[in-house]
Amino acid sequence: MANNEVQNQSLIEKLQLIDRRIIFVFIACAVVIPLLVGATMEEETTPIVQAFFDYVENLPEDSRVLLSFDYGPTTAPEIQPMADAIVRHCAERKCKLYMMAVWATGHNLTGETIVNVLNPEFPDYKYGEEYVNLGYKAGNQGLIRLLLVDFKRMYSTDAAGTAIDSIPMMENINNLKNFDLIVSFGGGFPGIKEWVLYAGDPGNVPVGGGCTAVSAPLLYPYYPNQLIGLLGGAKGAAEYENALITAYPQYENKRMAGMSLMVSQTVSHMVIIFFIIFGNVLYFLHRSKQKANGIEGGQS
């Protein structure tokens, strides 16, 4: 009985009911092969990313930049390239970097950026003088609100337990208003929105952000008045990397994560577009066939 039903199915119906594992294989190939090949793709920088880049580019030497790593391993493939690119850029501008996290999972990823970018590429950057890792603190938006009033009340030590007053670069830091720029990586809660609402707006401190592609549309209303710029997903990271290479040609031959991911993303988008078109063609063919059958049935 079941076999007869399968045999009676038209090719269109069979294609519509195709085993989803076949689709999974296409997606897997689209994502994995470009990553294995190691190809990179340049991205033209859009105004919202360029505005962020220009702001950092125009920061004077020794500007104080607070970087909050508000994400976890789930979104790290999209956000870590942004964090790396912005840290690279800030270090090129000789800014002082204050790293922290309002997400428990963000603290370890701060270490990744320090170990993979800051230490090998900028060996002259000294801990405590040019950069500091303050670590994670609980409290979500409550923490941000308190940092705006009294920074050292919440951070009495850095992540390694060193007294905050013994760290030279913390000397004139009393609250968030002492920073020239706050950058939040991560579009979840708490994240960019909370930094805007509880620090940027009440403290009049410029805030920039980098988030996943799915979170970016939710944050567009804050640009340009409350966010100096926004990096959305792997594309945002690739755009920032492109701007960085344009301004600093020494990075031209450096393999950057955002640009590598863009090849994978482009191919997988193409596969998805193909599936949408193909699926709709099958849908309309099936519908027209059903209509035709209905008319024939009515006539008979």
Add this chain to the structure above:
Amino acid sequence: MKRTVPLAITFIVGTVLVLADFIPHKPFGNLGDDFSLYFDIIAVFAFLLGGGNLIRVHLTKINRKRPDWQFSIVTLVGFVVMLAAGIFKISNPEGIQGDVAAIGSLFNDLYMYIFTPLQASMFALLAFFVGSASYRAFRAKNIEATILLIAAFIILLGRTPFGLWLTEGLTGDLAFLQIPNLANWVMDVPNLAGQRAIMIGIALGVISMSLRVILGVERTYLGQDSD
């Protein structure tokens, strides 16, 4: 008494925090900051409660051999090992006073080599489901679905260099029809308008709900028998 005290605390704290925003001077300004600090302390205790609750729930599940109780063992072992690695800073090169996430510590190794791949794999599954859904569910069945489909097309193509490559021949007055420009327009105009409307709606809802909570009209947060 069981209901009056929490209602009184909510009323006092809520009113003071609202006033602190409009009158940022003594005593309201300071009280607002103090309450934020209390929130921070309570948040830390919530971790303890959360941990305790996790142990209780999973121990009960193992004891009563409920379906899939074996997974609870994995959860508890993972919880205890990670907790011990963090608290006692096992194999931490910086010692017991060092950074909990120092490179080379057991905590960081567990995080980087177990937790990260597990979480990244879970999130990566999304790509497969999006691919499957694009083939099976994304149909132009009616006008609304067709508009959504067109917008998705523009964004999908606009988010890749392929979109520019397809339409880079459109220059001058027609440059706005280049797919990346159309994608930016979708994000900057319809998306922005929709998001703003949602945000304003949510904000009004939050204000209304907050007033109900502060004034004691809304009592569901007190749990059962709140009426």
